[in-house]
Amino acid sequence: MDLRIFTEPQQGATYDTLLKVAKATEDLHFDAFFRSDHFLSMGGTDGLPGPTDAWITLAGLARETSRIRLGTLMTAGTFRLPGVLAIQVAQVDQMSGGRVELGLGTGWFEEEHTAYGIPFPKEKFGRLEEQLAIVTGLWSTPLGETFTHQGSHYQLSDSPALPKPAQAKVPVLVGGHGAKRTPRLAARYADEFNIPFASLEDTRRQFGRVREAVQEAGRAPREMVYSNALVACVGKDEAEVARRAAAIGRQVDELRANGLAGSPAEVVDKIGRYAEAGSERIYLQILDLDDLDHLELISAQVQSQLS
Known part of the structure; x- marks a missing residue:
């Protein structure tokens, strides 16, 4: 199981904060640093x-990291013309030495x-x-x-x-909860299908739909x-879990039900259940970007149990 760090900078973060998290992601041997693509905070934060x-963030991180993959969950299709986006992503990929991944969604x-x-x-x-057709088409067009x-x-x-x-x-990357058009779009253009904030039951159901679409598209199952x-909200004990939940304005019971919350052992167990549902990679949404001890704990006591 690959673990990747996923941040939501629109909730309040400078580039320097994101750089610290990205460097910690690399130092702690996580697979990748991803970020959202939003311009306005949500949930009542300023x-x-x-x-x-x-x-722009990923371009900077491309030059200040050396190993981790870098990408978006998801770039908003409403924000950029597809031809311009293809240029931007290609340039950042060059700047990173070939470590970039593109998650692309509609914008909502x-x-x-x-x-x-x-x-x-x-x-x-x-x-x-059309954006997916253009971006992938531009990249795959032979030189000359x-x-x-x-x-x-x-x-x-x-x-x-x-x-x-x-x-x-x-x-x-293509993702979402749509039952028909989304799986077909993923089967045609994507290398990875991501379902955000879904239960085990919904995960299993949506992965099944995508696998069917992949087969119908004539692709090998392992191509996706x-x-x-x-x-993620992990703590050494219940008090630490509660403190981290409070820091992000959430309730522990709700996080346990809808995310990866609790002790390292609890989280390892739940990740195992997602693996049984077909998940090969988990993006850990980290909402308190100043709490680097959280990443250290996950690396030492969760990630170490999954290799």
Whole structure:
């Protein structure tokens, strides 16, 4: 089971804070550092000192880390034109020496679009499908050839399809709870399918749908990685669990029910149940980015039990 660190900087974090977490992620032997792509805080927090841009952050971290994978859960399709996004991700992949992964979703939080003057189209899924076709198409176009796309939402003509990423294939993540269109989209374009904040039952059901879609698309079952994103709140004892839950404004019982909360032994057991449901990778949503002791505990007493 791979464990990755997943942060929500829109809740309030500077680049320097994210750099400390990314360096701890690397030093503590986690597999990757991922971040959300939002411009407005949620859940009543003030979000101070304000948002940071996902791909600018990852560009900086690409030069200040050396081993960990870097990516987004998920880049909002409403924020960037697909041709520009392909250039940005390819450049950051070059800057990292080939360690970037792209999670791409529709974008869903209307208030942040209103706050920063970003168009929020009613029909987003069709746009996402074209975005995935364009980004992956630009990257896979052979050198010296051009790429053209004439779609309902985007038109590209005779693009030189440059620059190319450092990796021969940048892993693409698609995710969500949709029962029909989402699995088909993942089967067509994704290397990894992620389901966020889902129960064991919902995880098992959605992974099954995606596996069926992968088979229908004529792909080998092992071509897709299946992953979860779950909030983490781990403590050496019940008092430490309660303190960490309070620090993120959550209740311990709710976190135990809906995330990975409790003692290291409890969390290892629950991760095992997600593995039985088909999960191969878990993104640990870390909400208190100043609590690096939390990462140390998870590394020493959870991750060490999973290898």
